[in-house]
Amino acid sequence: MMIKKIVCLVGLIPLLAGVCTARAWQATDQERARERAKEVVPFVKEYQDDCQISRRICLMDAGVSLDDVKEVYFLLDSPIIKEREDHYEPVRFAHKRHAALVNDCSKCHHFRPRDENALETTRCSACHQDSFNPDHPERIGLKAAYHQQCMECHQQEAKGPVDCTGCHLKHVPDHKELVKLPDNPDPIQVTKACLECHDTQGEDMLKTAHWLWRGPSPYTTGHRKDILHGKGTTALNNF
């Protein structure tokens, strides 16, 4: 009996080892950000209604600088949003990089809690939680706060993504399983395979300037002097 058990356990060792090594390596800050994203902090009911300039002065007086940014990297993956719907992978947000680029904390930390003892800067999710809270009808939810804050600034600064997939990674299936191509496929075969599913995108492409362009292309290497050069005319893969 004993020997059997030992044999069994010995047999399990390589298996367990295999399981351990199979687990993908995770960056420590990624793990930390993931843990932090799961936290839900108590709701801040009362806030100090300052204008942005006085808020900025307040932050400057408090001596908040780039060195005070403790959390460098966030994953925006709050259970407050996921409770209602969960369609996307977490959004990665480089907090310190944004702080350094914007150089004005009051852009995002636009109000502070009315509580005197509270920190000068607070998490988004402290004030913005569930949408359409009847007790605070003017307060937008966390999802809307993220979208309005990020997109508005990205638009104003003409920097950073403003489309959905710029921030959100979708669950894209592995196309190795979906598409069967011959060995060494030629470009026509590849495009055909794409168009089998993405035919609407193919049609849309035919209406874009990328396809319809009928003019000079001074920035295309090797075709600088071509007068008529567009994907629909002279390019090699125009099918």
Place this chain on the structure above:
Amino acid sequence: MHITRRNFFRFMGAAGASVAVRPPSVHAWQSQAPPDPFGCLVDLTRCVGCRKCEEACAKVNDLPEPERVNCQCTIFEKDRRPDDTSYTVINRYYTGTVDVFDKPVPTYAKVQCMHCQDPACVSACIVGALTKDDTGAVHYDVSKCIGCRYCMVACPFEIPAYEYYDPITPRVMKCTFCQERISKKGGLPGCAGICPTEALTFGRRQTLLGVARKRLKENPGSYIQHIYGEKEVGGTSWMYLSSVPFEEVNLPLLPDTPSPKLSETIQHSLFSYLWSPVLLFGVLGACMARFNRGNDQKQNNADKGGA
């Protein structure tokens, strides 16, 4: 029975008097709006045209997936309307404003049933298939509908659509305000729940009016100082805020009087105590009696002449 001229006038006098002394409540039109309905505030300055609301609407209402749901490249080139396959659509309008880079700024406008406080469709429906319920939703009951499509003609926003392709069991199709979902505590309409920027704010209509007024007051330059739907056609459950004139984003200029007010006043005053049919048939009867008398005299004269 022989009606003499005197009898006829006597009868008509009595009928006229009964009309004149009828209680005034028949005349005064009363709003049937629910006391504390839900509503939705659409803020066009916040809408980014992602069309997630269309997708969510189709999903929760078992409708076919909207056209090109993940691709916004060409869909906005045509002006779309809600139809029998979609309860809501987003349209894009260029109204002439440009941003700091001289790029034209688009305004996206959602179209769906406005769920009027006093809906014209409910008033026009002759079988009571459409009702305004306490949640604020204009509810459609397919089992009562006879397919007359009066609702489609009556709607000032031209919203109800009809399943013309189905000859046996066609339905009138329009936004349901996700009535079942919002009746539950904490339930949201599909579109408002998914909206990433809270361009759609869901709540009690009175609360939303407060929110809207606050937004107009705090951002005076960003909005046209008007809440579309607060008073239009007597008020609607869906209300709009915009930075561009409402007519330019296909929200029609409408009077503040509820659509059914005039039609129902006319109808109710014409048919109260059946005085108008009585008058009509009285006049017809009198004409007939007179005509017959003339005929009789002619007949008599003819008889005399023949004799």
